[in-house]
Amino acid sequence: MGHNLHFRNACTNIINHIAQEMRKTVIKTIIEAKSNILLLMTDESTTISPLSSLIIYLQTKLLNKAEPTNIFIDIVKLDSVTAEDICNTLLNCLESMGFSKEFLNDNLISIATDRAAVMMGRRIGVVTLMNQHFPQILVWHCANHRLELSVNDVIKRDFPSHVNHFPSVRILGTRWVASSFRIVSAVWKNFKALVAHFTTAEGGQSRESTDRELSELTLELQLRDITLYSAQQKIRNQLLVLEERKLSCGPHYRKALKVVQELNFRRIPLEKGGNYQTF
Structure with missing residues (x-):
């Protein structure tokens, strides 16, 4: 292999080159096949530095795959976090990857993001601006973000005095995987009785059917291969079941x-x- 791979910078450049070529090949395949694409997550996120970045994924069905595939596109630096600048940055990134406006107009069918005002504001949000460019797109509030906010609301409303010490150790915040890991670790170490209850309830039949159904729905929505259409159908079916129980x-x-x-x-x-x- 020679001496080049002994240096970190050389290894980094080689890996970046390979990754860029693989991405070009995948995107070329998508464009040539005229596959429908979904901007699965465009999330304005701030790192430990004062800079903000735009994380862009898309979901599509590749020719050799039976299920839709999530593809990481890029992390783009944001000079400004206004809706107009984020929208322009997103469009410029997609164009630089080879997605023309004509292709997006014909094949971009949905965009999913969190419900922050800058992303989904009705008058000047990123999604609103994208709708002006592509009126046919379906807007979807990220199911994971919706679940995170729901848990946060329940904790604040129903258990303010029982878990008020959790935020002091930076858990129960909207920090996704890190937050979930800290929560599980804290409960596992400090609430053994609660762990025993969850362990018993996991496979038991003592819980009400509604609790079991909602738990199963939550797990199904977390599947990596779930699509927006199937998620919407599952939620709609569960709502119909709950509505029927109100009537009967x-x-x-x-x-x-x-x-x-x-x-x-x-x-x-x-x-x-x-x-x-x-x-």
């Missing part, structure tokens, strides 16, 4: 209705109060 009473709701009708709860007589309301 379950066993617990029937018991509650019986208690209201008989004014008797576990042999304890009940009385109608001034603010009594029927179910």
Whole structure:
């Protein structure tokens, strides 16, 4: 191999060259096949330095793959974090990779991002500006980001006093993998009873069916090969199931209705109060 690979800079340049050529080949294949593409994640992210960067992925179906493939495109430095500058940076990056405006107009079908104001603002967000260029695209709020925000809201609303010490060790924040790892580690070390409960509940049938169904839906949405269409279908089907349960009473709701009708709860007589309301 000679002496070139003994030097870090030389190895870095060789790896970068190989990666760029592989990326060119993949993008050329996508363009020639006129494959539909989804901008799966365009996330304005700040590193430990004061600089901001734009992380760009796309999802498409390659000819030799049965399932859609996620492809990393680039990390682009942002001189400004305004919606217009982010949009221009994104378009310039795609154009430099070989994706012409004509190709994007015919084959760009969706864009997914978080719901930050600069990304999804209705008047001047990045997605709004992209819609002006490509009116046909479907906008999708990142399911992982939606889940992270949901967990954060539940913690703030229902368990403020039980886990208020977690933020002091920088967990339960929206920092994705690092946040999840710190949470699991903290719970594993400090809440053995909770770990035992989760272990029992994982494979047990004691949980209500709704909890099990939502847990299964969450796991399905985290699959690496899931598409926007299939994710939307799974969420829609689950919503239909929950709506149907509102219309057709379950066993617990029937018991509650019986208690209201008989004014008797576990042999304890009940009385109608001034603010009594029927179910």
